[in-house]
Amino acid sequence: MVRKFYERFDGWPVAAIGVAVFVGVAYGAYYTYANLLREKAGLLSKLETEREVNYGLLLRVREKEGIINSFQGQINEIFGTVGTLEKLAATDEELLKKYSRVYFLNENYTPSKLEDIEEKYLVETASNYQLHADVYPQLVRLLDASAKEGLDIKVASAYRSFGTQSALKSAYSFTYGSGANTFSADQGYSEHQLGTTVDFSAGETGISGTIVSTKEYKWLKDNAHNYGFILSYPENNAYYKFEPWHWRYVGRALASRLHDEGKHFYDLDQRIIDTYLIKLFD
Secondary structure, X not given: OHHHHHXXXXXXXXXXXXXXXXXXXXXXXXXXXXXXXXXXXXXHHHHHHHHHHHHHHHHHHHHHHHHHHXXXXXXXXXXXXXXXXXXXXXXXXXXXXXXXXXXOOOOOXXXXXXXXXXXXXXXXXXXXXXXXXXXXXXXXXXXXXXXXXXXXXXEEEOOOOHHHHHHHHHHHHHHHHHHHHHOOOOOOOOHHHHOOEEEEEEHHHOOOHHHHHOHHHHHHHHHHHHHOEEEOOOOOOOOOOOOOOEEEXXXXXXXXXXXXXXXXXXXXXXXXXXXXXXXXOO
């Protein structure tokens, strides 16, 4: 058969034969190339279709992820809200109420948990040795920090029950008459009954008015807010005479705000104060 194929070219010039062979090879190459192009076009079309399908799937997956994340966010928000409500429910709202002739505290009120104050933190004549258990760690931090600065700050008084405050006020009234109202609260109106308030003593000065001239008092003014304590009755307050020894725990968040803004606890509206209840022991 091969011989018959070559017999076709008998008598052809060599050049013509070369051209014929070249044309045949070129046509074969072109035909092969054209087929490859068609296959390539088919593959590209198929790939484009697959790409569009995959892109559509990707969009749907992302849409589902968005829905899932949205639900997860809502669930987290719900759990966060529940946690906040549980935290609020477990925090005694009385602890941030205004007293001092304004808000009466029931005679049967007692802090939920009291802790004895270590003797090393008390003045020798201290007659009240307990503080709210959740406040006590902050008091210890304050006293330890001041001691490291070489200061002599001690607790002269802390929690007082309704009965103790009544007896104290009666004794003051017997001695000072109506003048006792300028520095001593009636029973049921004392911050001491909350168990979050202390009277600080400064060295040999004790809790007299001259405490303001001590380095201990200056340190308290500059640093007590870092431990959640504020001065309840500053100069020119509307309730009692200036009591530089009387400090109440209101939480670090609220105490820091009052310190930074140069305000006092009784300057704020009770509704604003109440927003800090959730952060009281943070």
